Amino acid sequence: EVQLVESGGGLVQPGGSLRLSCAASGFTFSNYWMHWVRQVPGKGLVWVSRIHSDGSTTRYADSVKGRFTISRDNAKNTVFLQMNSLRAEDAAVYYCVREPMIGYYFDYWGQGALVTVSS
Amino acid sequence: QSVLTQPPSVSGAPGQRVTISCTGSSSNIGAGYDVHWYQQLPGTAPKVLIYVNNNRPSGVPDRFSGSKSGTSASLAITGLQAEDEANYYCQSYDNSLSGFWVFGGGTKLTVL
Numbered sequence: 059e060v061q062l063v064e065s066g067g068g069l070v071q072p073g074g075s076l077r078l079s080c081a082a083s084g085f086t087f088s089n090y091w092m093h094w095v096r097q098v099p100g101k102g103l104v105w106v107s108r109i110h111s112d113g114s115t116t117r118y119a120d121s122v123k124g125r126f127t128i129s130r131d132n133a134k135n136t137v138f139l140q141m142n143s144l145r146a147e148d149a150a151v152y153y154c155v156r157e158p159m160i161g162y163y164f165d166y167w168g169q170g171a172l173v174t175v176s177s
Numbered sequence: 178q179s180v181l182t183q184p185p186s187v188s189g190a191p192g193q194r195v196t197i198s199c200t201g202s203s204s205n206i207g208a209g210y211d212v213h214w215y216q217q218l219p220g221t222a223p224k225v226l227i228y229v230n231n232n233r234p235s236g237v238p239d240r241f242s243g244s245k246s247g248t249s250a251s252l253a254i255t256g257l258q259a260e261d262e263a264n265y266y267c268q269s270y271d272n273s274l275s276g277f278w279v280f281g282g283g284t285k286l287t288v289l
Contacts, residue, residue: 093278102179103215103223103266105278119277153222161229162270162278163213167222 060084060166062154067171070144078139078171080154088112088132091157093164094139096150106152109137122148141173149175180205181267181281188287189257197252197284199267205279207248210270214243214252217264217283226265227252254286262288 066078080092094106107128108117116128127140137154154168182200189195199212206212211230215223225234227243230250242253250269254261267281 102283103268103280105280108278117277120274161213162211163225163228163268164215164223165225165228165234167224169222 060156062156062166062168064152064154064168064171067152067173069174069176071177072144072146072175074144074175075140075142076144076173078141078152078154078173080137080139080168082135082137082154082156085156087135089159092128092130092137093155093157094128094137095153095155095164095167096148097153097170098150104150107139108157144173144175146175149173179282180271180279181269183265183267183281183284185282186285186287188289189254190289191257191259193257194253194255195257195286196254197265197267197286199250199252199281201248201250201269201271201279203248204273205248205269205271206245206250208272210272212243212245212250213268214241215266215268217266219263223266257288259288262286 061083063081070076093108096106097103109128113130125143130137151170153170155164156166158165187195214227216226217223230245231243240255244251264283266283271279
């Protein structure tokens with residue numbers, strides 16, 4: 059069974075940093091592109107970042123470019139999102155999601171990690 | 178402002194048919210990129226409902242169907258049931274700038 063389990067969410071002050079982790083299981087992690095998608099409670103879904111299966115390339119939404127860094131450890135089946143210079147507008151539930159080998163979509167989602175940015 | 182446009186809400190009585198539209202542009206749906214649909218029940222993570230325009234993952238009832246034409250797509254739900262009450266999101270890929278994954282703003286389905 060495919061499982062994606064996020065951790066690392068919490069309360070951080072504006073300007074602070076937080077690192078999210080997503081532990082994957084139930085599939086060959088190193089074969090898949092992985093993404094982060096966020097959702098302000100009560101609002102819509104917004105794509106944040108993507109990393110290639112071997113970690114060689116990354117992409118970011120303009121809103122987080124230069125502040126967030128996605129990375130992965132294929133030996134530990136884990137993908138990370140390092141978030142720096144956090145702003146109030148970054149507060150959201152962050153979902154770790156898997157992109158299947160064909161399709162440009164997301165076939166499995168984690169349960170989400172809540173990030174609160176407040177002083 | 179979402180790249181893909183959906184109606185904020187739709188409603189229908191049990192047993193009825195409803196459709197949810199998703200309108201894009203020449204850099205996403207109109208460029209030939211596929212459309213996918215997600216269902217998000219209250220308090221849960223989204224799950225894929227329709228992928229690659231009109232394909233259902235195993236376990237999704239055939240009451241749900243998708244279609245795509247030009248710069249738009251639609252999700253149809255027939256035989257509406259109370260448990261269908263949820264938020265629905267369309268998603269595609271956009272090739273403007275460096276390319277990115279895009280969502281609609283979401284549609285709240287209310288079963289009357």
